Structures are given as structure tokens and as C-alpha cells.
Amino acid sequence: MVNPPNLAETLATFHSDLNRIQTVAGTLSQIERQHYTDLTRYEDEKLSSIAVAEQSSARQLGEVKQICIAMAQKIDEIQHSMGKK
């Protein structure tokens, strides 16, 4: 028989994973932004179109980072309320 997972431990794992995803998203976003800067140095239409895609990707990774922050805060709140009980 499989034991039901401990909720407090599961939340702690999720919290840790979210922090990791947030860090990765932030780093990747920064790299994508740098790619945009690098690629726009060349006056090449193809490279410029890749640069625009990189810039948009950087913003979307920024969004992922914000989502992770919001989720981690939510988990904090749940953990806090569980601690009170």
C-alpha cells in the first residue's frame, strides 16, 4: 500500500522547485536579451528577425519568472496557515 504524501513536505518541495524554475527563467531571459543585443549589431534581415524572436522570448521567460514568484508566495501563505493550525 502506498502512503499518502505528506502535504507539508510536498509543499516545501514545490516551493524549492519553483525557486529553481524562477532562477532558470530569469537567467535564460537575461541570455535571450543579450542575444537580441548581439544579433542586432549586424545589419542582416534574417539575424534581425531572430533577434526580435529572442526579445519576445526574453519577455515570456520574464513572465514565467513572475508566475513562479506568485506561486511561491501562494505556497508560503498555505504553509503559514498550516503552521498556525
Place this chain on the structure above:
Amino acid sequence: MGILARLFRGVINEVADDALRTMARDQYIENIFEMVPAAKKVNPIYLAEIMMRAKQGIPVPRPLGSHIRFSPWEKLLFNPVHLFRFPTPETVGINTSVRIGPKANKPLSLSIPVMFAGMSFGGALSKSAKIALARAATMAGTATNTGEAGLLEEEREAAQLLIGQYNRGGWLNTPEKYKRLDAIEIQLGQGAQGSSNQRTAAKNIGEDYREVFELTGGQDAVIHSRLEGVNTKEDFINLVRELKKEAGVPVGLKIAATHYLEKEMEIALEAECDFITVDGAEGGTHGGAPTLEDDVGLPTMFAVNRAAQFLVKKGANRDVSLIATGGLVTPGYMLKAMALGADAVYIGTAAIMAMLSDQSTKALPFEPPTDLVVYTGKRTGLLDIDQAVQNVFYFLNACVHEMEMVAVTTGKVSLTDIDRNDLVALDPFLAKALNIGLGYVSPENQEMFFNGLEHMDIVRTEQAPVVTH
């Protein structure tokens, strides 16, 4: 210069000389030049519409909304910083993401705060144009909107984030349809047409349109002035609660901006709407009566300011998202609307113009470029969808990049951090109405300046509450 060109110039020269001589000689009353003061007096647009009304005997459906620029966006400027507060280092990424309906079970998360407004398949746009907008929105990490239509499968498939309008035609108002949306916008009005009823004649409805709207042959598509089943405030509150419970996604209200804005919003808050969309008088449309477009509503600038102030007053500005729309055609206008308190903006006309861009040559000079994208257009087959997607995606990217530049120069790290304190007004009345500093005088001399005006009984000194995100 070739023989033909010389011949052409010679002919033009003769004609122009003759026209000028005739214009100088003839009495005004029999002079073609009479058209110039006449058109200037009446306004060329109104003159053409007088002629159309006289010929057709019905309200003339003018595309793209009012030509009048009601909101004086150019009278507001952002304040750059240098030492007092430092600009944002260019190595810092500007956060452009935003959440619509943060208190909903499943908030709508966007990478950028610019979405595509409700422009319906059939009632307004062709299938190709709708698909292009959906694909471009997905590429940019934002949402597109169904408009008042049924659920177009191709649009749903292409759009990662789709906001659907629970509409007065009833075409999207069944659970099997609205449960497939990422947000529901109850559409009770629009800036260009208020809450008036509209009708698309059966002769303009093709097979694909009939299928999506579930119309029978020969049946007109009718948008009623009221939403079916919503005849009291309580009906509306019940509807919002039911939709929230059933769909779990953010449920909002879209209205035409009006001087009754606060009274309308009061009910939306009571119903616990997750977002409110205010569509200013500059809002576009596929075709609306000129009187509805030019003479009904409230300008976007004042609507968004009042709506934001009202949410602050009610303590709801962090829980209920505000979406501004109507005439926001430049990134500057969009960002100013956000600085006044909007969380995000919808664009319509600008997105269509961007989509057309260099493809306009396929219609010009004998047809308007919109002939490529409107449902009833004769050249919709000529629209290159891939090119249209790229044009719109590039446009969004450029717009948001320009907004990021403003964030850098105002020393902010997120677009949502930009607020009215980052603006200066170039008009005393606007400064007072929007609670923004007046650029004519230094911050410490504002009171003295306005007290002077108060003595002249021009303005009152009562302060409006300050909005912050």
C-alpha cells in the same frame, strides 16, 4: 525624360493652366473652387456622409470608429530622470508581464500588457485575419479576443490565450463554448456604438459565418441592445457568479465608456467581476453609425482615469484588473493609459493597420487596404497570412520595446510600476482632472499657480485620490 513623360507633363500643364484661368475668371457661384470652402465649412467627412445618407436613406456604417481625437494624449509627457532618481541600467530586464483577474481561480497571465480587442469573425474580420491575429498573439505571449461571435475553431486552435465575449447576439453563450475560453468578457457595449443594437443582413453572411454563429439560411445576425436574460442588476450579478463558478477563468465586463461609469462599475464590483474593460469613445468598429461614433460616449483618457480612481476608492485596484481600449494607436498612448491606472490595453485599429502594412499595395489605389481583412472584402484571399502574422508580431514587439525604453528613462523596472507620478500635463485642466503635475511651473509652484486660477474662478483646488498600481 522619355517621350511619354514629356507628353504627360505637357498635358498636365495645359489642363492646370486652363483650370487656374477658369477658377480666376468664373463667379464663385459657378466655380468648382466653391467645393473647397464648402468642404471646409461642413468638413469633407461630413460632406461625404451627407451625400451617402441622401443617396442610401439609411445610417451609413463608417468603418474604424470616430475620426475625432477626443483624448488629448499629446498633452501628457513622461518625466525622464538622471540624478534625482537614476535611469534603469540597460542590463536590467524590464518586466512586461501582467495578470488579468488576479483573484480568479485561473488568472490570465500575459507576457506583455497589449492584447487584441474584440473584432468578430464575420461581423468584422475575415477568417484569415482572425487566424493571423491569434497566431501573432501566441507568438508574443498575449491574448486575442473573439469579439461578438461564435467560437471559431481555427481561432481557438491558433490562440494560446483566447478571451471570449459573452455577447448580446448569444452566439458564445453556452457552456460547451465558454468553458473553452481563457477569460470571459461580458460584452454590454462598445465605445464606437454604445449599447445600441446592430444587425448584419443575411445577404452578407456566408456559409462559414452561418456555421460559426449557428444561423439558419436567410437569418440575419442580430446583436440586441440588452443581453438576453439580463434585465435587472441582480440578473447581471447572478450571471457573473454562474460564469465564474462554471468556467473558473476570469470573468469581466466590457462597457462603452460613459459619464455613468462609476454607477456601472459599482454593479460590476458587486457582481465580483475579475476585470473591467472600458472602451472609450475613440473605439473602433467594423462599421457604425457616425452619430454613435462621434456623439456618444466618453473619451478613453478620462474613462480610464475615472475607472482607476474608482477602483482605488473602493479598495479594489489590486483585485480587479482594468483594461483600457479605444483609440490607443501608439505605444505612447498605450503606456499613458497604463500610467493612469490600466493594467493592460486592447488595440484594434492599430493591429489591423500593422497587419496590412506593406500588403496594402494589393488593394491600393482603387480599393481601401481594409478590403483585404474585412469579412465582406473582395480581396480577403490576397492576404498573406504568414506575412500578416509577422507584421503584427513585429508591431507588438516594437511597441513594447518602446514602452521598455520609457521605463528605463523613468527609472522603473516594470511597466506596471509606471504611474501618474511619471507624467506631466501640458494643460491646467488636464493636470487637475488627472491629478498630474502641470509642466508650466515647478512642482513647488503648482499650488500658487492653481490658487491664482481659483481666484479667477477657473478651477477648484479639490484633490482627487492618487492611483498607484
